[in-house]
Amino acid sequence: MALIVQKYGGTSVADIDRIKAVAMRAVETAKQGNKVIVVVSAMSGETDKLTAFAHDITGRPDEREMDMLLSSGERVTSSLMAMAIMELGYGSISLTGRQVGIITDSSHTKAMIESIGSDRLKEALDENKIPVVAGFQGINELSDVTTLGRGGSDTTAVAIAAALNADICEIYTDVEGVYTADPRLVPDTRKMERISYDEMLEMASLGAKVLHERAVEFAKKYNVPLVVRSSFNNAPGTLVTKEDGDMEKSVVTGVAHNKNQARITIMGIPDRPGIAAAIFDDIAKANLNVDMIVQNISVSDNATDLSFTVSKAESEKALEITQKVSDKLNAKGVDMNKDVAKVSIVGVGMQSHFGVAAQMFDVLSKNGINIMMISTSEIKVSCVIDVGQVDAAVQALHDSFELAKQ
Amino acid sequence: MALIVQKYGGTSVADIDRIKAVAMRAVETAKQGNKVIVVVSAMSGETDKLTAFAHDITGRPDEREMDMLLSSGERVTSSLMAMAIMELGYGSISLTGRQVGIITDSSHTKAMIESIGSDRLKEALDENKIPVVAGFQGINELSDVTTLGRGGSDTTAVAIAAALNADICEIYTDVEGVYTADPRLVPDTRKMERISYDEMLEMASLGAKVLHERAVEFAKKYNVPLVVRSSFNNAPGTLVTKEDGDMEKSVVTGVAHNKNQARITIMGIPDRPGIAAAIFDDIAKANLNVDMIVQNISVSDNATDLSFTVSKAESEKALEITQKVSDKLNAKGVDMNKDVAKVSIVGVGMQSHFGVAAQMFDVLSKNGINIMMISTSEIKVSCVIDVGQVDAAVQALHDSFELAKQ
Numbered sequence: 001m002a003l004i005v006q007k008y009g010g011t012s013v014a015d016i017d018r019i020k021a022v023a024m025r026a027v028e029t030a031k032q033g034n035k036v037i038v039v040v041s042a043m044s045g046e047t048d049k050l051t052a053f054a055h056d057i058t059g060r061p062d063e064r065e066m067d068m069l070l071s072s073g074e075r076v077t078s079s080l081m082a083m084a085i086m087e088l089g090y091g092s093i094s095l096t097g098r099q100v101g102i103i104t105d106s107s108h109t110k111a112m113i114e115s116i117g118s119d120r121l122k123e124a125l126d127e128n129k130i131p132v133v134a135g136f137q138g139i140n141e142l143s144d145v146t147t148l149g150r151g152g153s154d155t156t157a158v159a160i161a162a163a164l165n166a167d168i169c170e171i172y173t174d175v176e177g178v179y180t181a182d183p184r185l186v187p188d189t190r191k192m193e194r195i196s197y198d199e200m201l202e203m204a205s206l207g208a209k210v211l212h213e214r215a216v217e218f219a220k221k222y223n224v225p226l227v228v229r230s231s232f233n234n235a236p237g238t239l240v241t242k243e244d245g246d247m248e249k250s251v252v253t254g255v256a257h258n259k260n261q262a263r264i265t266i267m268g269i270p271d272r273p274g275i276a277a278a279i280f281d282d283i284a285k286a287n288l289n290v291d292m293i294v295q296n297i298s299v300s301d302n303a304t305d306l307s308f309t310v311s312k313a314e315s316e317k318a319l320e321i322t323q324k325v326s327d328k329l330n331a332k333g334v335d336m337n338k339d340v341a342k343v344s345i346v347g348v349g350m351q352s353h354f355g356v357a358a359q360m361f362d363v364l365s366k367n368g369i370n371i372m373m374i375s376t377s378e379i380k381v382s383c384v385i386d387v388g389q390v391d392a393a394v395q396a397l398h399d400s401f402e403l404a405k406q
Numbered sequence: 407m408a409l410i411v412q413k414y415g416g417t418s419v420a421d422i423d424r425i426k427a428v429a430m431r432a433v434e435t436a437k438q439g440n441k442v443i444v445v446v447s448a449m450s451g452e453t454d455k456l457t458a459f460a461h462d463i464t465g466r467p468d469e470r471e472m473d474m475l476l477s478s479g480e481r482v483t484s485s486l487m488a489m490a491i492m493e494l495g496y497g498s499i500s501l502t503g504r505q506v507g508i509i510t511d512s513s514h515t516k517a518m519i520e521s522i523g524s525d526r527l528k529e530a531l532d533e534n535k536i537p538v539v540a541g542f543q544g545i546n547e548l549s550d551v552t553t554l555g556r557g558g559s560d561t562t563a564v565a566i567a568a569a570l571n572a573d574i575c576e577i578y579t580d581v582e583g584v585y586t587a588d589p590r591l592v593p594d595t596r597k598m599e600r601i602s603y604d605e606m607l608e609m610a611s612l613g614a615k616v617l618h619e620r621a622v623e624f625a626k627k628y629n630v631p632l633v634v635r636s637s638f639n640n641a642p643g644t645l646v647t648k649e650d651g652d653m654e655k656s657v658v659t660g661v662a663h664n665k666n667q668a669r670i671t672i673m674g675i676p677d678r679p680g681i682a683a684a685i686f687d688d689i690a691k692a693n694l695n696v697d698m699i700v701q702n703i704s705v706s707d708n709a710t711d712l713s714f715t716v717s718k719a720e721s722e723k724a725l726e727i728t729q730k731v732s733d734k735l736n737a738k739g740v741d742m743n744k745d746v747a748k749v750s751i752v753g754v755g756m757q758s759h760f761g762v763a764a765q766m767f768d769v770l771s772k773n774g775i776n777i778m779m780i781s782t783s784e785i786k787v788s789c790v791i792d793v794g795q796v797d798a799a800v801q802a803l804h805d806s807f808e809l810a811k812q
């Protein structure tokens with residue numbers, strides 16, 4: 001008998017028929033002799049609808065209030081799902097983040113889980129019920145509702161799987177698994193059978209939207225095996241697990257891209273120590289996530305240019321802060337470009353192979369694609385390019401590294 | 407400086423424009439030097455939408471899950487309202503039933519408030535904020551979400567006003583106050599300036615939907631002055647307060663009616679002590695509210711008929727239970743009639759006037775209206791009649807007791 005955590009995303013619970021279908025899947029899993037915990041997202045469209053309400057009221061909604069607002073979506077799904085499971089003759093109970101004991105810090109709209117209880121979940125499982133947890137939410141020490149950010153329900157599921165030492169955490173979505181590149185861009189893309197946490201982490205952070213980055217980090221830390229699969233069919237999905245001898249040894253595992261990027265450049269900063277600290281301190285205090293950072297030393301005029309990328313959603317706020325910092329530093333000015341995107345190659349095999357980055361630059365160059373920024377890690381190479389050239393870049397890299405072949 | 411609790415119903419917060427208008431009213435009240443607490447219902451239509459979802463899943467939704475589901479509606483309004491108030495430059499914070507410390511019993515879908523905290527509300531008021539409380543909800547001792555039943559937001563508002571010793575509790579709705587009869591039925595109906603708790607209690611329980619019965623009971627018990635008024639204009643509304651010398655001394659204050667009724671009759675019950683107890687014990691255990699009860703003694707065959715009314719929504723469940731009780735008691739059978747309604751006259755003056763009931767029966771008779779059941783209290787007389795004759799009955803009674811005149 002295994003303990004299985006099943007997380008169902010927004011499209012998997014988009015309407016009452018989908019909720020009934022998912023309830024049936026959970027009950028089937030339980031009837032096969034497993035203990036099952038279900039974690040649900042808001043019905044697709046709900047979060048966007050509520051966000052639009054808030055923006056009709058104010059340009060800058062208070063973040064505590066946004067959490068109160070958005071957390072209602074998952075509560076609705078969890079109670080409807082519990083009813084659907086009961087209607088199939090199986091015991092069930094909906095539980096909010098608070099009721100599960102998910103305690104977070106107070107970073108509203110992007111809170112981090114600090115601890116998680118297991119009493120009510122264990123009690124429900126002991127009573128042969130399928131508990132249905134409202135994903136994406138917890139409470140802070142003031143007992144205020146917090147949310148874990150977009151994709152936070154993945155994190156809820158993995159955190160629960162870790163806390164209860166589950167055998168597996170299944171992430172159900174509307175795609176069949178993790179692909180070597182976005183199937184909408186690359187026709188001959190291939191679904192991976194397995195991928196390591198580290199590779200998945202890079203893929204997730206690079207914009208492969210199938211799994212949330214923080215969920216993968218959590219899974220890696222607590223060694224929770226993840227399966228990404230579709231709730232619309234019975235295809236086996238992709239296993240995300242720790243690297244082992246069986247892991248595919250291809251140099252490059254996949255091509256990821258992210259069009260939701262903006263590049264901000266501070267030009268002509270007087271070159272002295274502490275510049276970067278001055279800039280990114282203020283940005284961090286505003287709770288903005290900076291992705292790539294590139295600094296170019298300019299020998300001629302003893303000044304430097306510094307560029308970084310943020311998500312489009314946070315770009316205006318970041319620009320405002322950067323403008324102030326630029327004035328403080330007596331820099332020449334600030335430039336923002338929202339027509340950029342990031343394309344990346346990922347693979348654990350890269351660590352033991354030379355020339356992978358060079359091959360990437362070569363492919364892009366031969367396709368007439370200009371590289372604006374470069375950033376590398378042990379298992380990935382990312383380039384910021386013009387957003388209009390992303391599709392061509394992904395296809396060319398997929399071909400060049402022969403990802404369609406097993 | 408007064409402490410004012412303002413409760414806004416579903417139509418008053420039906421969309422974003424309405425929410426902004428209500429926020430402005432709350433801020434205006436605060437700027438006039440008052441402390442203001444806002445209590446909100448779900449946006450109109452939301453509760454019905456969620457209820458329809460549940461009924462698409464199951465014929466008999468679990469009540470704990472219904473509470474989890476429906477309580478989300480008020481949370482949405484409370485956070486949006488807090489944002490709208492902040493957008494006007496005033497401090498605000500949304501608070502759930504739990505965060506306000508509303509502890510209830512465990513009668514899901516119709517829970518009773520057992521205690522109520524004031525720490526977070528006082529803290530918010532001390533910080534010059536307008537707290538916005540999600541109405542209709544609390545938690546029980548298991549920390550599960552409960553709801554107070556339809557109209558429960560009125561109860562939340564009055565309970566908070568009582569706990570904080572507020573100067574007044576304003577109930578904002580889409581009508582301008584309490585009328586001598588339903589304006590949709592009686593063209594020359596008149597808005598009352600004042601009405602006593604007891605009269606309002608009878609009006610509310612008799613189907614005048616403007617205020618929830620339990621809220622009025624609560625207000626009476628803790629002597630909280632209520633004002634019923636419209637959020638769509640600045641008309642003064644109706645004050646609901648304790649009876650005093652200034653109170654209008656008319657014999658009959660208003661005519662109420664309730665079309666949401668069903669009559670159940672058990673026929674031919676062997677006449678022996680304990681019959682009524684046997685029947686209503688089982689019905690009470692099922693948490694059903696019985697309204698009128700009439701038992702007719704039949705001398706001829708040593709058997710009795712017993713009739714009672716319940717709301718249409720609970721009638722099928724009540725019928726099922728009554729059928730079982732009927733079998734157990736060897737009664738002749740059970741009959742249900744859903745085409746009935748109740749029409750009532752209310753007034754504190756009745757206590758010192760004879761012939762009021764007789765005048766009512768006479769008016770109905772002269773209008774060809776057959777009376778099926780009669781029930782009286784010190785300040786009201788109710789008759790169950792055919793639902794098709796309600797409109798005529800209300801108009802005739804309004805005329806006969808000259809309610810259009812001040």
